[in-house]
Amino acid sequence: MGSTATRSIVQKLGSAVKEVARTKCSSWWYTPHMAAASRAIAERIPLVDFVLEVRDARIPLSSECSQLGDLLSSSRRIIVLNKIDLAKQSAMKEWTKYFNQEKSPAFGVNAHNKENIREFLNFLQARARELLKTGHSGQTITLMLVGIPNVGKSALANALHQVGRISALEKGKLKHATVSPQPGETKNISSLKIASHPNIYVLDTPGILPPEIFGDELCSKLALIGAIRDCIVGKNDLAHYFLAVLNLSQEYKKWSRFSAMENVRSSIYQEGELSESSHVDKRQYATDHTQDFIVNDVRRTLFEAVSTFSGDLENDKYLEQLIEVESRMLRNAFRITQSEVDGHTKIAIKLLDLYRTGRLGHYALDDIPRFS
Numbered sequence: 043m044g045s046t047a048t049r050s051i052v053q054k055l056g057s058a059v060k061e062v063a064r065t066k067c068s069s070w071w072y073t074p075h076m077a078a079a080s081r082a083i084a085e086r087i088p089l090v091d092f093v094l095e096v097r098d099a100r101i102p103l104s105s106e107c108s109q110l111g112d113l114l115s116s117s118r119r120i121i122v123l124n125k126i127d128l129a130k131q132s133a134m135k136e137w138t139k140y141f142n143q144e145k146s147p148a149f150g151v152n153a154h155n156k157e158n159i160r161e162f163l164n165f166l167q168a169r170a171r172e173l174l175k176t177g178h179s180g181q182t183i184t185l186m187l188v189g190i191p192n193v194g195k196s197a198l199a200n201a202l203h204q205v206g207r208i209s210a211l212e213k214g215k216l217k218h219a220t221v222s223p224q225p226g227e228t229k230n231i232s233s234l235k236i237a238s239h240p241n242i243y244v245l246d247t248p249g250i251l252p253p254e255i256f257g258d259e260l261c262s263k264l265a266l267i268g269a270i271r272d273c274i275v276g277k278n279d280l281a282h283y284f285l286a287v288l289n290l291s292q293e294y295k296k297w298s299r300f301s302a303m304e305n306v307r308s309s310i311y312q313e314g315e316l317s318e319s320s321h322v323d324k325r326q327y328a329t330d331h332t333q334d335f336i337v338n339d340v341r342r343t344l345f346e347a348v349s350t351f352s353g354d355l356e357n358d359k360y361l362e363q364l365i366e367v368e369s370r371m372l373r374n375a376f377r378i379t380q381s382e383v384d385g386h387t388k389i390a391i392k393l394l395d396l397y398r399t400g401r402l403g404h405y406a407l408d409d410i411p412r413f414s
């Protein structure tokens with residue numbers, strides 16, 4: 043991601059962002075509460091043993107908790123790339139390698155996967171034991187989860203607490219952190235025990251962002267992963283941004299099996315024989331139990347729109363044309379009639395929901411910096 047064509051879509055989004063900002067509020071997300079939370083977190087960082095900086099695995103660089111700056115650049119920081127189930131799997135190894143080379147240990151995790159959380163807990167316990175061996179003064183290790191909103195800090199705190207090796211009594215006594223798809227739901231710093239021998243506690247903290255976010259593309263990515271509210275960018279512009287990402291990727295090619303057009307083509311050219319690629323498709327979707335006809339219609343529509351489009355997608359004009367075509371075609375796929383009020387916004391909401399739940403593929407939204 044990052045071609046000139048996408049950047050041009052983003053520049054348009056940029057004017058929308060500035061318009062909203064001018065007419066409503068300069069930085070919607072930076073409430074007095076967030077300012078206070080940022081100060082409280084900064085004050086506690088020197089007091090904890092490890093800082094777990096949670097980032098979204100779909101945007102490992104853009105979801106950096108930038109305003110904690112130097113406070114995080116120490117050996118006590120571990121980068122947690124959460125939501126790996128929604129990220130492009132093939133890129134995850136490269137990202138961990140990249141952060142390790144940058145001397146920032148990184149761990150990819152899915153907060154909803156118990157096995158993953160167990161591995162993560164083992165990793166944390168090993169780090170805690172190492173620290174105790176090297177002359178830590180007490181017998182209790184404290185970890186603090188920090189990060190921008192909606193990256194899954196509370197979900198991780200709860201999951202670590204649930205799989206943690208602590209007594210049933212301790213589990214019963216402790217409260218759970220609030221998990222929500224809306225950013226900014228965690229209001230206070232709370233503590234959960236996640237292990238005994240040694241005792242390890244994890245502090246869940248409210249998501250924080252800097253008062254100003256520079257760069258329209260960054261705003262779009264943060265909105266796409268739900269760290270800032272959609273209305274800051276605008277739902278329609280955000281959906282267009284997502285379509286630009288999709289059109290410039292190869293993900294849509296996986297949906298050829300939903301297309302009757304493609305089925306006819308294969309039966310003509312392959313005279314009824316299953317090709318190598320059909321075998322691959324079948325294997326790939328064997329675990330996809332989506333029974334949702336609408337989702338499959340959306341995939342088919344997008345596959346047909348992109349694969350029949352003849353313009354050069356590196357050219358802004360053609361990319362925009364394709365997005366226009368897709369937006370019109372998606373109305374049918376989402377069963378939204380012409381007479382429905384605010385049809386475009388309804389399409390945008392549904393499309394963004396499918397992307398965010400991983401049903402429209404996995405995309406690398408950040409590029410891995412190349413080593414020289």
Ligand SMILES: Nc1nc2c(ncn2[C@@H]2O[C@H](COP(=O)(O)OP(=O)(O)OP(=O)(O)O)[C@@H](O)[C@H]2O)c(=O)[nH]1
Pocket residue numbers: 124125126127128151152153154189190191192193194195196197198220221222223224225226227228229247248249250
């Ligand atoms: N698919 C997926 N969803 C996740 C994962 N972790 C968290 N979520 C979802 O992401 C949303 C945000 O999770 P939270 O734990 O509330 O995020 P947070 O960072 O505490 O959010 P703030 O309170 O805004 O700081 C919720 O809908 C979670 O269910 C994950 O690993 N995979």
